[in-house]
Amino acid sequence: MIKIKPVSPLEGKRYPLRERVYLIEILKGMGLTLKHLVRNLATYPTKNRTVVTIQYPEEKREYSPRFRGKHRLKKNPDGSMRCVACKLCVENCPSHCIFVEPDAYPDPSRGNYPKRYEIDITRCIFCGFCVEACPKDAIEMTEVSEMGDSVRAVFDRDFLLADGKEPAS
Amino acid sequence: MWIDYLVWTLQNLLFPLVIPVVLLTGVILAVWVERRGAAFIQDRVGPNRVHIFGFRNAGLMQPIADALKLLVKEEFMPEKADRFLFFLAPALSMIPALLTFMVIPFGDVLVLGKYEIPLQVADLNVGVLFIFAIASLGVFGVVLGGWSPDNKYSILGGLRSSAQMISYEISMGLSIIGILIVFESVRLNDIVQMQGDLLFGFLPRWGIVVQPVGFLLFFIAALAETNRIPFDLPEAEAEIVAGYHLEYSSFKFSMFFMAEYVNMMVASGFIVSLFLGGWQIPWAPTEMLVEWKGPLVAAALQVGMFVFKLWFLMWVFVWIRWTLPRFRYDQLMSLGWRVMLPLALANIFVTSIVPFVLGVY
Amino acid sequence: MIQAIFFYVFAASAVVMALAVVSARNPIYSAMALIGCLLSVASIFALQSAHLMALLQVMVYAGAIMVLILFVLMLLNLSPQELGERRVTVRRVTGAYLIGAIVTLLMVRLTKHLWAPASALDPNFGTIEEVGMILYTKYLLPFEMVSLLLLAAIIGAVVLTRKEKGDGQ
Ligand code: SF4
Ligand code: SF4
Numbered sequence: 001m002i003k004i005k006p007v008s009p010l011e012g013k014r015y016p017l018r019e020r021v022y023l024i025e026i027l028k029g030m031g032l033t034l035k036h037l038v039r040n041l042a043t044y045p046t047k048n049r050t051v052v053t054i055q056y057p058e059e060k061r062e063y064s065p066r067f068r069g070k071h072r073l074k075k076n077p078d079g080s081m082r083c084v085a086c087k088l089c090v091e092n093c094p095s096h097c098i099f100v101e102p103d104a105y106p107d108p109s110r111g112n113y114p115k116r117y118e119i120d121i122t123r124c125i126f127c128g129f130c131v132e133a134c135p136k137d138a139i140e141m142t143e144v145s146e147m148g149d150s151v152r153a154v155f156d157r158d159f160l161l162a163d164g165k166e167p168a169s
Numbered sequence: 170m171w172i173d174y175l176v177w178t179l180q181n182l183l184f185p186l187v188i189p190v191v192l193l194t195g196v197i198l199a200v201w202v203e204r205r206g207a208a209f210i211q212d213r214v215g216p217n218r219v220h221i222f223g224f225r226n227a228g229l230m231q232p233i234a235d236a237l238k239l240l241v242k243e244e245f246m247p248e249k250a251d252r253f254l255f256f257l258a259p260a261l262s263m264i265p266a267l268l269t270f271m272v273i274p275f276g277d278v279l280v281l282g283k284y285e286i287p288l289q290v291a292d293l294n295v296g297v298l299f300i301f302a303i304a305s306l307g308v309f310g311v312v313l314g315g316w317s318p319d320n321k322y323s324i325l326g327g328l329r330s331s332a333q334m335i336s337y338e339i340s341m342g343l344s345i346i347g348i349l350i351v352f353e354s355v356r357l358n359d360i361v362q363m364q365g366d367l368l369f370g371f372l373p374r375w376g377i378v379v380q381p382v383g384f385l386l387f388f389i390a391a392l393a394e395t396n397r398i399p400f401d402l403p404e405a406e407a408e409i410v411a412g413y414h415l416e417y418s419s420f421k422f423s424m425f426f427m428a429e430y431v432n433m434m435v436a437s438g439f440i441v442s443l444f445l446g447g448w449q450i451p452w453a454p455t456e457m458l459v460e461w462k463g464p465l466v467a468a469a470l471q472v473g474m475f476v477f478k479l480w481f482l483m484w485v486f487v488w489i490r491w492t493l494p495r496f497r498y499d500q501l502m503s504l505g506w507r508v509m510l511p512l513a514l515a516n517i518f519v520t521s522i523v524p525f526v527l528g529v530y
Numbered sequence: 531m532i533q534a535i536f537f538y539v540f541a542a543s544a545v546v547m548a549l550a551v552v553s554a555r556n557p558i559y560s561a562m563a564l565i566g567c568l569l570s571v572a573s574i575f576a577l578q579s580a581h582l583m584a585l586l587q588v589m590v591y592a593g594a595i596m597v598l599i600l601f602v603l604m605l606l607n608l609s610p611q612e613l614g615e616r617r618v619t620v621r622r623v624t625g626a627y628l629i630g631a632i633v634t635l636l637m638v639r640l641t642k643h644l645w646a647p648a649s650a651l652d653p654n655f656g657t658i659e660e661v662g663m664i665l666y667t668k669y670l671l672p673f674e675m676v677s678l679l680l681l682a683a684i685i686g687a688v689v690l691t692r693k694e695k696g697d698g699q
Contacts, residue, residue: 033492040209053214302585305593
């Protein structure tokens with residue numbers, strides 16, 4: 001049988017009697033929990049509640065402005081897509097969840113545009129690498145965090161274009 | 170006379186039938202107290218969303234919804250389980266829990282004219298022992314529940330629980346001998362009756378006053394017997410998943426679950442009767458109440474007092490649960506055998522010696 | 531009348547349970563049947579107004595000793611193979627025959643007293659006070675001897691399970 005040496009925070013010294021009796025310490029602990037209970041109950045009906053729960057659908061947590069939520073494809077001021085379908089975001093996405101199918105504008109001077117641009121949101125880990133990789137600053141991440149949906153798991157181009165706030169400049 | 174039959178029915182049919190229903194309804198309240206109490210202790214809000222027609226009732230609907238959910242859930246039976254014992258175990262843990270409450274008095278004998286209605290189902294002259302005997306059967310439900318599903322975690326839970334219950338039953342039994350010596354009776358109603366006296370003219374002669382050590386030991390043992398934290402090793406979620414009710418689902422699980430809360434209520438009722446004066450309202454004996462507003466009001470007040478005390482203790486159970494962590498197994502055993510048992514024996518010794526020293530006899 | 535009915539119900543259940551104890555293949559079932567048997571006998575005690583006896587039977591035998599027996603059975607957890615085949619041996623047949631003979635003899639002997647009028651009991655019969663009185667006066671010596679025996683057993687158990695110094699290292 002292996003003997004395991006007990007390690008106590010007092011390094012071999014015995015606890016003081018007051019702590020070894022337990023009961024006083026237990027009563028202290030119960031006093032602490034009671035204090036929390038009374039405080040929480042007393043402030044519950046008032047404005048400044050001490051309970052930390054956020055009643056989610058009604059109240060919402062404040063997110064940092066740098067929060068990475070649902071993606072959004074930006075537009076140029078003239079309303080055309082900024083994305084040039086260079087697929088750099090596809091290359092950089094660690095979870096391979098972006099699919100881009102490029103197509104050329106009829107006007108050759110305008111280059112390419114994505115005919116299909118899809119993000120499989122169920123695989124996305126919201127790392128933001130796509131945003132970092134984009135040379136055209138065409139994709140950004142909004143503060144939208146509620147993406148639950150029973151029909152849409154893959155966000156297509158038009159959905160990504162439509163949602164969120166307008167581009168800042 | 171028809172009123173004779175009425176009284177007889179009340180005593181012999183109504184009480185035995187209604188009290189289990191009251192206890193099981195109490196479970197709902199107990200679950201609510203536990204969940205909301207836990208939440209507020211931990212700076213949370215707790216379940217408050219379930220509602221019927223927008224009628225939320227501070228979350229009281231949650232336990233009802235839980236019960237309904239458990240009723241309609243799928244029954245799962247492990248393939249290798251021993252079918253008969255698997256069915257038997259939840260019943261075996263529920264029946265003793267409901268049975269033990271039958272001897273606990275919840276009010277003084279109600280005297281209406283020539284009729285005397287004891288507010289108690291059965292006034293046994295061995296009431297205290299009855300509770301111990303029946304409560305000791307409750308362990309079989311747990312042991313069989315642990316063994317029958319053929320699951321290693323379950324069996325560990327069953328083994329732990331049988332070892333724990335046997336160890337603490339001894340301290341439990343010994344810790345009330347002091348009370349029995351002081352009140353010289355094992356009939357619960359006598360014990361409660363005598364706790365109405367006053368010591369030194371002002372102090373109610375409650376069990377907790379004359380037997381503080383006995384109360385403490387009994388309370389701790391009761392925590393262990395009802396598998397509550399800090400003694401909930403049989404179901405320790407972190408180590409053995411959920412112990413003996415791991416493989417149980419649906420209604421069978423809820424039987425175990427309800428049995429735990431009914432056991433808590435029985436333990437509270439028992440402690441109240443033995444140590445906290447039962448239905449006695451301090452400084453207000455029955456005669457005084459009867460003189461004041463008549464027998465019915467007096468009985469109602471006493472039952473109310475009993476219920477209040479019972480729920481206060483229930484709250485203490487909950488309060489302790491959300492304050493303390495769980496014991497380790499060796500700590501549990503050494504507390505039971507090396508601390509509680511000698512203390513209980515010493516308590517008996519002192520209790521028997523003191524009256525002689527003080528010359529009471 | 532109603533007492534007689536209950537008596538026969540419990541007596542029958544005690545006999546059936548006792549048969550189940552010896553005939554059940556699975557030791558756990560045997561133990562459960564033994565518990566049922568003990569409870570039936572306890573009920574008969576209670577019917578004979580020996581309440582204390584009944585409760586002690588339940589508390590000590592059904593509640594404590596049987597838990598230990600179950601505990602051991604669960605630890606062993608014998609499989610059907612280990613339990614072996616159900617065999618009929620000469621010894622078993624002889625034993626069954628002897629028991630049957632004794633039971634028959636007892637029945638013949640006892641039926642003579644079956645219709646004897648019930649003697650009225652003292653209202654104190656079977657109460658703790660009464661039993662205690664008898665134990666500490668009339669049967670003081672046997673009682674103390676039994677307690678000595680139990681003490682010796684306890685000490686024996688402690689000595690047997692105590693580890694010698696240097697053991698199990
Ligand atoms: S956030 Fe990360 S995982 Fe999601 S699409 Fe962009 S690169 Fe891929
Ligand atoms: S979003 Fe940016 S990186 Fe991705 S294809 Fe379009 S332009 Fe390229």
